[in-house]
Amino acid sequence: MPSTVEQLSPSRAKITVEVPFAELKPHLDKAYKEIAQQVQIPGFRPGHIPAAIIDQRFGPGVALEQALNEALPGLYSSAVDEHGLVPLTQPEIEVTKLEVGESVEFTAEVDVRPDFMIPAFDGIEVEVDAVESTEDELEEQVKILRERFATNTEVDRAAKEGDLVTFDLKATKDDELVEGGEAEGVTYRVGAGGMVEGMDEALTGMKAGETKSFTSTLVGGPAAGQEADIEVTVTKVQEQELPEVDDDFAQMVSEFDTADEMYDDLRENLARMHRVDQANTARDKVLEAVIGQIDMELPENLLASEISARNNQVDQELAQAGMTLKQYLADSDETEESEEEFRANLAQRSAEAVKAQLVLDRIAEDQDLQIEQTDLTEHLFARARANRTSPEQEMQHMLEHDHTNEWMTEIRRAKALALIVQSATVKDTEGNVIDLKNLQADGTYAEPAEAEGDTDVAEESADEAPAKKAAAKKAPAKKAAEKDADDTEVRVDDQAADEAKSVEADAE
Structure with missing residues (x-):
């Protein structure tokens, strides 16, 4: 089966394949047999209609077209393998010559992986911030625990910052009435933020049974971005009493005996979180x-x-959030000043992602x-x-x-990225070399096998090792702070295709 390749550009090729008609005969015979099973012609039993009768009744091109549709994908794949091409998109196939009984010629244009040189990994050196946990972060974690186990007591007084207020809302x-602008039994902690502008000021000083109105811009729902009159009626005010951080508190929220x-x-936990963040940055x-x-x-298509x-x-995510791109840009920390700039930056990140995937x-x-x-x-x-x-659910x-196939590709890219990272030199801002080879998903380090023949330890999975270490050590039972650490878990070698930071998560 003669075939040639014309390189239309570094990332696009045109394959021309000439096929002797004899090679199509098995496919043609199969096509006639299938057609004979599907049609009814007086005087013939289903499946026993001669090819000549089928050609006479339906035209000679019906069976040939079916045979070509079945044969061309395999012939195309053989030509791709013969010339060592790596197709990246579906081919555009066109039959350019058809001589019944003689030969068939077709062409296939397709985006292909361009040729490029891979640099030496051991010559790559990057710098990341040093791992540093502050006491403020630690106290924030403790605050989360205290708030989770706080006591809320209903009070007959005006609401103040920190109180838990239940109210009905109408916009x-x-x-x-604005579409979607009515809600009952909304619970909100005064001063927490995240509500429409002016909500904290309105609730402060209100008692159960009181109503207040103010004007603000809606931030969610079908009417997001519109100015509306907001009416809030407080139904309950609760005072929060945080527990003292002592040994009793530690025993209540964790498996530890002392604070x-x-x-x-x-x-x-904080140190592990920072190690994971540092590794992902690296x-x-x-x-x-x-x-x-x-x-x-980069291949154009x-x-x-x-x-x-x-x-x-x-x-789609903006639509689900009830926002326009203009509203998102105005309310978010994105640096783009216009929708056009946002789209241009998104296109640039897409190009970086495609390039990284091809390299990996x-x-x-x-x-x-x-x-x-x-x-x-x-x-x-x-x-x-x-x-x-x-x-099991993921499987x-x-x-x-x-x-x-998609997940297997992700895994291979992840392994390729891990290989690069392990070969590169990573230093923190204090000049320390960071070894990422044994870093696990939870920020701990895998322990090497004790002996060369200790295959059970050497082959232990990355998910089993941290679990065994955690079982040997007490950990918070309620896992409030540990849950935050889990939310950031990403293996150094996971999700390699996501190297260009996306805005999709930010748009949610």
Whole structure:
């Protein structure tokens, strides 16, 4: 089967394949057989209609078209393998010559991975902030625990900052109720923020049974961004009494006997969180350093698809939040001054993401990185942690929604990124070299096997090791602070395709 390749650009190729008609005969025979089973012609039993009769009744091109549709994908794949191409998009196939009984010629244009040089990983050096936990952070964690176990007592007095107030709300415009602008039994801690502007000022000083009105701009729902008259009626005021931080408190909220032990554990939790943040920053910077040294032309169609997908996701999340992009930019910390600038920056991040994926795929291929059962297990555990599900549920989701190839690609990219990070030099701002090889998902470090033959320890999964260490040590039973640490858990080698920071999460 002769085939040639014309390189239309560094990232697009045109394959021309000529197929002897004899190679199509098995597919043609199969097509005639299937058509014979599907149609009814007087005088012939189903499945026993001669090919000549089918051609006579339906035209000679029907069976040939069906045979070509079945044969071309395999012929295309063979040509791709023959020329060592890496297709990145679906091909645009066109039959350019058809001589019945002689030959068939078709062309396939497709985006392909461009050729590029991979820099030496051991020559990459990046700097990250040093790990540092402050006492303010520690006290914030303790405050979370105290508020979780606080006592709320209903009081007959005016509300003040820190009180828990229950109220009914009604938003109107021109004396007409705004769509979605009515709610009952809303509970809010005065001074916590997150409500419409002016809410804290309105609630402060109000007693149960009192009503107050003010004007503000709605921040959510179908009428988000519109100015409306807000009427609030307080139904209950509760005073919060925080428990004292002593040994009794430590025993109530954790498995520790003393407040000092609880503080030590919370302090270590913070350190683990910062180690994870530091490792993720190092990962991103190392990948940025690698792709920054690589010059390539990105496949046009692949990039356009990525940009479109990211824009659509942002639009969907904004719609779910009841916001426009203009409102989001006005209310968020984004630095873009206009919607056009936001979209341009999103396109730039999409380009960086596509480039990183191509580089990681190439590294995984060059290093012949294989996916083991433990890799899939770790990936399922990581997804379960992120989605607050079980590994079994994630496995079922993968099979039901045909995510197997997609997730395997993620795992290979993650392993490729881990290989780069382990080879690079990472230092903190104090000049200390940071070893990320043994960092686990929870910010602890894996312990090496005690002996060369100790395969049980050496092969222990990344999810089992931290669990065994945690079982050997007391940890807060209520896990308020530890939950915050879990929310930030990301393996150094997880989610490698997300190297270009996205705005989708911010838009939620």
